[in-house]
Amino acid sequence: PYATQIDRPFRHDPSLYAFGEDTGAVMPKAILSEYEPLKRQPPLFAEGGLIYELSVKSFTRLHPQVPEELRGTVAALAHPAILAHLKKIGVDAVELMPITAWIDERHLPPLGLSNAWGYNPVGFMALDPRLCPGGVRELRDTVAALHAQGIGVILDLVFNHTGESDIDGSILSLRGLDNLTAFRHPPGEPGVLINDTGTGNTVACDHPYVRQLIIDSLKHFVLNAGIDGFRFDLAPVLGRTADGFDMASATLEAMHSDPVLHDRVLIAEPW
Numbered sequence: 001p002y003a004t005q006i007d008r009p010f011r012h013d014p015s016l017y018a019f020g021e022d023t024g025a026v027m028p029k030a031i032l033s034e035y036e037p038l039k040r041q042p043p044l045f046a047e048g049g050l051i052y053e054l055s056v057k058s059f060t061r062l063h064p065q066v067p068e069e070l071r072g073t074v075a076a077l078a079h080p081a082i083l084a085h086l087k088k089i090g091v092d093a094v095e096l097m098p099i100t101a102w103i104d105e106r107h108l109p110p111l112g113l114s115n116a117w118g119y120n121p122v123g124f125m126a127l128d129p130r131l132c133p134g135g136v137r138e139l140r141d142t143v144a145a146l147h148a149q150g151i152g153v154i155l156d157l158v159f160n161h162t163g164e165s166d167i168d169g170s171i172l173s174l175r176g177l178d179n180l181t182a183f184r185h186p187p188g189e190p191g192v193l194i195n196d197t198g199t200g201n202t203v204a205c206d207h208p209y210v211r212q213l214i215i216d217s218l219k220h221f222v223l224n225a226g227i228d229g230f231r232f233d234l235a236p237v238l239g240r241t242a243d244g245f246d247m248a249s250a251t252l253e254a255m256h257s258d259p260v261l262h263d264r265v266l267i268a269e270p271w
Contacts, residue, residue, distance in 0.1 A: 001173055001213055003030035003126045004220065005135040010103035010122050010163070016170035023171070028101070030126070035136055035224040043228035045152035045265050049092030053156075055117060056096055056131050074099060074132040078145035086151055093152035093265070095231055099139070101126045103163040103172065119233060120163040120199070122172050124217040140225045152228040154265055155221060159203060159214050160237035166200030167193055174203075181207055184240070197234055197271075206241045211251045214238070219260045229265025236271050 006028040015021040045051075060066050060076035070076040077083075077094070086094065098118030105120055118128065132138050143153045162182075164175045174182035184194040184202040196202040204210050221227040232238060239249040246252075255261050 001124060001177070002216070003123055004035075004224075005031040005033050006101055006123065006126045006129065007031055009128060009130050010101055010172065012104060012106060012109050012170065016172065017168070027172070031135070033135065037223045038140070038226050040223065040260065041226065043152060043263060043265050044147055044150070045093045045154075045228050049152075050090055051093045051095050051154065052086065052089075052091040053095040053097065056099055057116065072131070073138070074127075074142050075134060075138050078142040083145065083149050083151075086146075087149055091151055093154055093228065094146065095154040095156055095267075097156045098158055098233075099127055099131045099155070100124060100157065101128045103170070105163070106165060106169065119158055121158045121161075122163045124157070124159065124213060125220050136224050139221075143226045147226065152265070153226070154229040154231055154267065155227055156231045156233065157217070158233040159205060159217075160232075160234040160271075161197040161199040161201050161203055164201060166195065167191065169200055175201075178209075181209055187242075196237060196240065202237060202240070205238050205251050206249055208250075211254060214251060215254050215258060215261070218255065218264070219258065222260050222264065227264075229267065231267040231269065233269055234271040235268035238268075 008028045010028060013026040015023045015026060056074055057072040061072040063071060065081035066076050066079045100121050101123035102118045102120045103122050104115045108114055127135055127139060146153055162174055164170055164172050180190055182204060184204050186192050186194060193201045218230060236245050239245050239247055239252045241249060
């Protein structure tokens with residue numbers, strides 16, 4: 001869960017659903033990385049500014065002015081043609097749809113389909129190699145190029161569920177390490193997953209260990225990539241407790257009070 005870079009994307013394999021199978025050969029491996037933290041700056045975005053939500057892959061995939069090897073990647077957003085376009089239409093900040101590592105929903109591969117938008121995460125920090133092959137450094141350099149043009153960067157992050165799906169889903173990360181801690185379960189029913197998200201599982205964002213993972217993920221992107229803010233997918237799950245949603249939950253409070261995060265742009269998707 002704390003990997004910041006992986007060596008390949010997540011992909012489905014029959015062994016991921018079989019009890020007792022060794023899945024080491026089909027699982028991505030974490031790349032141990034060190035970063036020199038950036039000097040923390042105030043977020044580059046003024047209230048009321050224009051936010052341009054974009055899918056990193058599709059935004060530049062067919063752009064004739066972007067070199068072919070860069071098309072569809074985070075690095076392509078720093079190309080002069082892209083920067084000029086964003087400036088021309090008056091963009092104050094770009095909101096990048098999920099770029100952290102995800103896996104296709106399991107019903108898609110048999111249909112010859114794939115998840116293009118990334119809202120099915122496995123890693124909360126690791127960037128998907130298909131979109132950001134250069135890892136955090138690629139993201140950091142692109143953020144710097146956008147900042148130089150007066151454009152802020154907001155990341156769309158998914159903390160409400162993981163791509164491990166329902167009880168018949170694959171074992172990829174949090175489920176294999178500590179299923180009972182990481183996900184919400186009905187009282188006295190450890191073999192049942194609460195499905196508040198409609199995706200098969202719901203991350204227990206109020207658990208202290210999970211809360212720390214979320215806060216550490218946000219701080220990682222601010223300190224190591226210079227990110228100005230975050231948009232949270234199905235945001236109420238971040239404040240969900242055993243008694244329902246709590247707008248004063250410890251996890252939401254931690255975001256507001258953390259010295260690194262307290263001034264970031266925070267956008268909540270209602271659900």
